[in-house]
Amino acid sequence: MAAELAERREPRVVVLTGRPPGGGPSEAEQMLEAWPGRRDVELAVEPTACITAENASRSLQLLLPRGVGEATVVCAPLHVARVRYFFGGIYPRFGVRCDVRPARLAPTPAALAWELGALPVMRRQLRAAIAELEAIAGG
DSSP: OOHHHHHOOOEEEEEOOOOTOOSSSSHHHHHHOOOSSSSSSEEEEOOOOOSSHHHHHHHHHHHHGGGGOOEEEEEEEGHHHHHHHHHHHHHGTTTOEEEEESSSOOHHHHHHHHHHHHHHGGHHHHHHHHHHHHHHHOO
């Protein structure tokens, strides 16, 4: 889905972000290796974010210096609500409009359990992500 969007929209940069909680190979680097899309666009890798709030704050740090004012986030269908919460709660504060698109993936029971388990900590994670960005901006 992201590669298809890149074909149609001709972005300046595509950010691939993520690292599984507990370590292991970076999801961002795995996505880069598997990227089926155009190669005439900058592919930026953010390999440190372990949670969605960090995906939002740390990918934003790659977009702002590049003057990006609009972003589209592609994620799993069950993840859309949390992505909208975090990216929508962070990106506009820093002047970046954000759209969220679900990838064409079949939802799994494990994915649903993961999303439901994450609900109780969302507010705290959002506050931490905003604090991280404000500390960088102020420091």
